[in-house]
Amino acid sequence: MRWVNRQVGRGGRVLLGAVPILLLLLVYIVMAASRHAVNPADKILPLPGAMAESMSALLFVPDQLTGQLVFWADTMASLQRLGIGLGISTLMALVVGLALGVLPPVRATFGPLVTGIAVIPPIALLPILFIALGLGETSKVALIVIGIAPVMIRDIAAHVSALPREQVIKALTLGANSWQVMIRVALPQAMPRLLHAIRLALGPAWVFLISAEAIASDVGLGYRIFLVRRYLSMDVILPYVAWIALLAIAMDMALTFLSHRLFPWAHGESH
Amino acid sequence: MSTLLSFRDVWVEYGDRIIIEKLNLDIEEGAFVSIVGPSGAGKSSFLRLILGQEGPSRGVITLDDTPLKPECGPDRGVVFQRYSVFPHLTALRNTILGLECEKAPVLGRLFGSARRAAVEEATEMLTAVGLGHSLDLYPAQMSGGMQQRLAIAQALVKRPRILLLDEPFGALDPGIRADMHALIRNLWRKYSLTIVMVTHDIREAFSLGTRVLALDKRRHDPHAPHRFGATVVYDLPMRERAEETEAE
Numbered sequence: 001m002r003w004v005n006r007q008v009g010r011g012g013r014v015l016l017g018a019v020p021i022l023l024l025l026l027v028y029i030v031m032a033a034s035r036h037a038v039n040p041a042d043k044i045l046p047l048p049g050a051m052a053e054s055m056s057a058l059l060f061v062p063d064q065l066t067g068q069l070v071f072w073a074d075t076m077a078s079l080q081r082l083g084i085g086l087g088i089s090t091l092m093a094l095v096v097g098l099a100l101g102v103l104p105p106v107r108a109t110f111g112p113l114v115t116g117i118a119v120i121p122p123i124a125l126l127p128i129l130f131i132a133l134g135l136g137e138t139s140k141v142a143l144i145v146i147g148i149a150p151v152m153i154r155d156i157a158a159h160v161s162a163l164p165r166e167q168v169i170k171a172l173t174l175g176a177n178s179w180q181v182m183i184r185v186a187l188p189q190a191m192p193r194l195l196h197a198i199r200l201a202l203g204p205a206w207v208f209l210i211s212a213e214a215i216a217s218d219v220g221l222g223y224r225i226f227l228v229r230r231y232l233s234m235d236v237i238l239p240y241v242a243w244i245a246l247l248a249i250a251m252d253m254a255l256t257f258l259s260h261r262l263f264p265w266a267h268g269e270s271h
Numbered sequence: 272m273s274t275l276l277s278f279r280d281v282w283v284e285y286g287d288r289i290i291i292e293k294l295n296l297d298i299e300e301g302a303f304v305s306i307v308g309p310s311g312a313g314k315s316s317f318l319r320l321i322l323g324q325e326g327p328s329r330g331v332i333t334l335d336d337t338p339l340k341p342e343c344g345p346d347r348g349v350v351f352q353r354y355s356v357f358p359h360l361t362a363l364r365n366t367i368l369g370l371e372c373e374k375a376p377v378l379g380r381l382f383g384s385a386r387r388a389a390v391e392e393a394t395e396m397l398t399a400v401g402l403g404h405s406l407d408l409y410p411a412q413m414s415g416g417m418q419q420r421l422a423i424a425q426a427l428v429k430r431p432r433i434l435l436l437d438e439p440f441g442a443l444d445p446g447i448r449a450d451m452h453a454l455i456r457n458l459w460r461k462y463s464l465t466i467v468m469v470t471h472d473i474r475e476a477f478s479l480g481t482r483v484l485a486l487d488k489r490r491h492d493p494h495a496p497h498r499f500g501a502t503v504v505y506d507l508p509m510r511e512r513a514e515e516t517e518a519e
Contacts, residue, residue, distance in 0.1 A: 164354035169324060170422075171357075174369035174429055175345035180379045184368060188359040265359050265409045 046235035054235045070224070078221040079247070081137065082209050085144025090198055092145070093152035094190070100153065101160025102186050103178065118150035122208060130216065140212035147208040148201040159193045160186045192266035195259040199252055206248060275300040275465050276321065276433060281330035282500065283316050290316045292500030294330070296484075298467065303459055305480030306469045312486045313501040314469045318437055321467060322349055334432065345373070348426030352438040355422035356410045362421050363406040366393035369429045393428055399461070400424045400454060416447040420454065427462060436468040440475065452479060483507045
C-alpha cells in the first residue's frame with residue numbers, strides 16, 4: 001500500500017506520536033548519565049532526580065524574602081500579563097478588524113497605519129515602551145499588544161473583507177444598515193477566525209512576554225529562567241521550559257475545543 | 272397593468288468600454304421577465320442596475336416613478352446562484368434576519384412578542400417554500416436546492432416590490448431544477464410577485480417567463496468590440512399558458 005493511503009487509527013496515532021518524544025527523553029537521560037559518570041557535579045545536563053529536588057523547593061517551600069511559593073508566583077504573574085495582553089489584542093482585533101474589513105472609508109484611512117505598525121519589529125519598540133511606560137506591568141503588556149494586535153487585526157480584516165460580496169448585498173436587500181451588516185453578518189463569521197488568530201498569536205505572545213520579563217522584572221517565568229541562568233541552573237530552566245510548553249499546549253487545545261463547541265457551523269461537523 | 276420599473280435611455284460605461292447602450296424598457300407589475308443573452312452581453316450589469324449595486328452612467332431608472340438610488344434596498348429582493356444565505360444562521364434565523372433588521376436598528380435582534388411574531392411570519396414563509404421541517408438546520412446541512420429555497424424565503428419575507436433571480440437554479444441538477452421551477456411559479460402566483468430572472472437556460476427562460484428579453488449588441492465593430500454596448504434585441508411576450516405545459 002502506498003504511504004499516502006496509510007491511515008493511522010486513534011490508538012496508533014497516540015503510540016506513534018509518543019515514540020519520538022520518549023526517544024528524545026531517553027537520549028537525554030543517557031547523555032546526562034554518561035556526563036555524570038565522568039563528573040558527578042555536572043550542571044549542564046542534570047538528572048531527573050536533581051530537577052525534582054530543586055523544583056520541589058520552588059513549588060512547595062515559601063521564599064524567604066517574599067513568603068511566596070516561587071513557582072506559582074511566577075506562573076500567575078506570567079499568565080496574568082499574557083492574559084491581559086491577549087485580551088486587549090483580541091478586543092482590538094475584533095473592533096478594528098471588523099471596521100477595517102466592512103467599511104471601505106475606515107480601511108482607506110487606517111489600513112496603511114495598521115500595516116505600518118505591523119511591520120515594525122516589536123522588540124525594537126521595547127526601549128520606547130520602557131522609557132514611556134516605566135518598567136512596571138504596563139510596558140510588558142504593551143509589548144505583547146503591540147507585537148500581536150496588528151497581525152490579528154489584519155487577519156480579521158482580511159477575513160471579513162473576503163466574505164462573499166453576495167452576502168453583504170443580500171443583507172442590504174434585507175434592509176440592513178452598515179451597523180447591522182457588521183454585527184449580524186460580519187461579526188459572527190469573524191468569531192471562529194478570531195479564535196484561530198488567537199491560537200496563532202499565542203506563540204509570538206509568549207516570545208514577547210519572556211523577552212520583556214528577561215529584561216526588566218522581579219517575578220515571572222521568563223524572569224526566573226534568565227535569573228537562574230547565571231548559576232547554570234539547568235535543573236530549574238528545563239522544568240520551567242517544559243511547563244511553558246505545557247501551558248501553551250493547554251491554551252491551544254482549549255481554544256480549539258471552544259471554537260468547535262461555540263461555532264459548529266464553521267467546522268462542518270454536523271454535515 | 273401598471274409600469275413598475277422603467278429604464279429611460281440608460282447607458283452603462285466603464286471608461287471607454289460600453290456595456291449597455293440606450294436601453295429603453297418598461298417592466299409591468301406582476302410580470303415574470305426572463306433575461307437571456309450571450310456571456311458578456313451585460314446581463315449581470317443589467318441586474319446590478321436594478322439591484323442598485325451600481326448606477327447608470329447616463330439615463331434614469333425609476334421604480335414606482337421614483338428614481339432608483341445606486342444602493343441596494345429592501346424594496347428589491349435577490350437570490351444569487353450561490354452565497355445567498357448566511358452560513359452562521361439556521362434556516363429560521365436566516366429568514367428572521369430581514370424582519371429584525373427593519374425593526375431593531377441598533378441591536379439587530381428582536382425579543383419577546385415582537386420576536387414571536389417574526390418567528391411566526393418566517394415559519395409561514397419557510398413552510399411556503401417547503402422548508403417547514405428544516406427550521407433549525409444550518410445551510411451547510413442542506414442540499415443546494417434547499418439552500419435556494421431558503422434564499423427565496425429569506426427574500427420574500429421582506430415582501431419586495433421586485434424579486435431578482437441571478438441564475439438561481441444554475442447550480443442544481445435537473446430533477447431538483449424542475450421542482451424549483453414549479454415552486455417559483457407557484458410563489459409568483461400566490462404572492463403576485465414581479466420577477467426578473469437572468470438565466471443561461473433558454474428552455475427555463477421560455478417556460479417560466481411571461482416575457483423573454485434577449486440582451487445583445489446590435490452593432491459590432493471588429494476593430495473595437497468594446498465600443499458598442501448591448502441592449503434589448505428581442506422582446507418576446509409569452510402568451511398565457513395552461514398549467515399543463517409545466518411538465519418537464
